[in-house]
Amino acid sequence: MSGDRLLPDEWQRGPRYGGAYTFARCPASRDLSRADVAIVGVPMDMAVLYRAGARFGPRGIRDASGQLRPHGWEPDEIEAPFDKLRVVDYGDLDVFPGYIEQTMDHLTSEFKRIVRAGVIPVVLGGDHGTSLPVLRALAERHGKMSLVHFDAHPDFWPGPPGRPYHHGTSFRIATEEGLIDPAASVQIGIRGSLSASLIEEARVAGFHLLTASEFAARGVTGTLEDISRIASAGGGPVYVSLDIDCVDPAYAPGTGTPEVAGLTSREIVELVRGLPAASVVGFDIVEVAPAYDQAEITALLAANLVYEFLLVLAAAR
Ligand code: MN
Numbered sequence: 001m002s003g004d005r006l007l008p009d010e011w012q013r014g015p016r017y018g019g020a021y022t023f024a025r026c027p028a029s030r031d032l033s034r035a036d037v038a039i040v041g042v043p044m045d046m047a048v049l050y051r052a053g054a055r056f057g058p059r060g061i062r063d064a065s066g067q068l069r070p071h072g073w074e075p076d077e078i079e080a081p082f083d084k085l086r087v088v089d090y091g092d093l094d095v096f097p098g099y100i101e102q103t104m105d106h107l108t109s110e111f112k113r114i115v116r117a118g119v120i121p122v123v124l125g126g127d128h129g130t131s132l133p134v135l136r137a138l139a140e141r142h143g144k145m146s147l148v149h150f151d152a153h154p155d156f157w158p159g160p161p162g163r164p165y166h167h168g169t170s171f172r173i174a175t176e177e178g179l180i181d182p183a184a185s186v187q188i189g190i191r192g193s194l195s196a197s198l199i200e201e202a203r204v205a206g207f208h209l210l211t212a213s214e215f216a217a218r219g220v221t222g223t224l225e226d227i228s229r230i231a232s233a234g235g236g237p238v239y240v241s242l243d244i245d246c247v248d249p250a251y252a253p254g255t256g257t258p259e260v261a262g263l264t265s266r267e268i269v270e271l272v273r274g275l276p277a278a279s280v281v282g283f284d285i286v287e288v289a290p291a292y293d294q295a296e297i298t299a300l301l302a303a304n305l306v307y308e309f310l311l312v313l314a315a316a317r
């Protein structure tokens with residue numbers, strides 16, 4: 001398929017900080033017939049409960065992604081993902097501020113177009129409400145999925161009656177709608193001022209939940225064993241959702257609801273590298289809010305995590 005390759009702009013030809021506003025200088029395109037992966041922005045933060053600003057997440061991550069070169073960044077692990085994967089930057093989807101139900105419906109139908117074309121969505125949020133329309137679209141094609149969920153929060157709260165949508169209810173709704181199978185799902189990095197009963201509820205629902213302290217004790221290797229055993233053992237579809245607040249605010253301050261004592265940037269990079277490539281049908285990275293960032297460290301981490309995920313997908317080809 002070499003004649004049909006889609007490559008990022010050559011990185012030494014012009015300045016990496018110049019040119020088109022796309023992820024890692026990938027071609028801007030909505031031609032799904034010539035893509036394996038679509039980078040899709042969802043500039044939405046109308047589901048947040050605390051500090052807004054994740055609507056600028058896609059823009060911040062794309063800006064920071066200018067730093068990326070089109071190969072891996074550890075000398076012994078150089079890969080050329082774009083030789084194996086045709087990656088397009090699909091641009092941002094429309095959202096309608098103030099109208100969350102209409103936005104959710106619109107995003108679901110837009111993601112269905114991408115998924116029906118057999119293209120893997122790699123989604124730049126947006127708050128964590130972003131995951132729900134992606135899961136609804138993917139479930140139409142793949143059925144019930146395993147969830148690998150990195151977050152300080154289980155996002156398993158019940159919404160108030162009649163108002164189900166906020167960024168902390170996504171995986172409760174996804175469970176109720178049968179989009180994900182909690183018994184085949186893992187949540188990593190949970191911490192902060194949460195009630196023990198909420199954590200217990202998620203566990204009773206079936207989630208394999210590792211608090212940040214439990215993760216620290218289990219380590220990266222043990223946690224990857226858990227993911228492999230629980231989420232990818234049956235070879236069923238796996239969705240990966242990465243809330244940047246799983247990472248400690250020392251490494252990722254640019255987010256709406258930071259929680260202290262989280263993962264390091266090294267740990268989250270290693271976890272993403274170890275994901276079960278063959279089974280993954282979609283990925284999102286959410287809750288990057290550039291207005292609270294310092295020196296772009298959060299956006300740069302997010303851009304690198306997307307890139308690491310592309311390496312994982314490429315390795316499975
Ligand atoms: Mn979240």
Ligand code: MN
Nearest residue numbers: 152153243245
């Ligand atoms: Mn969170």
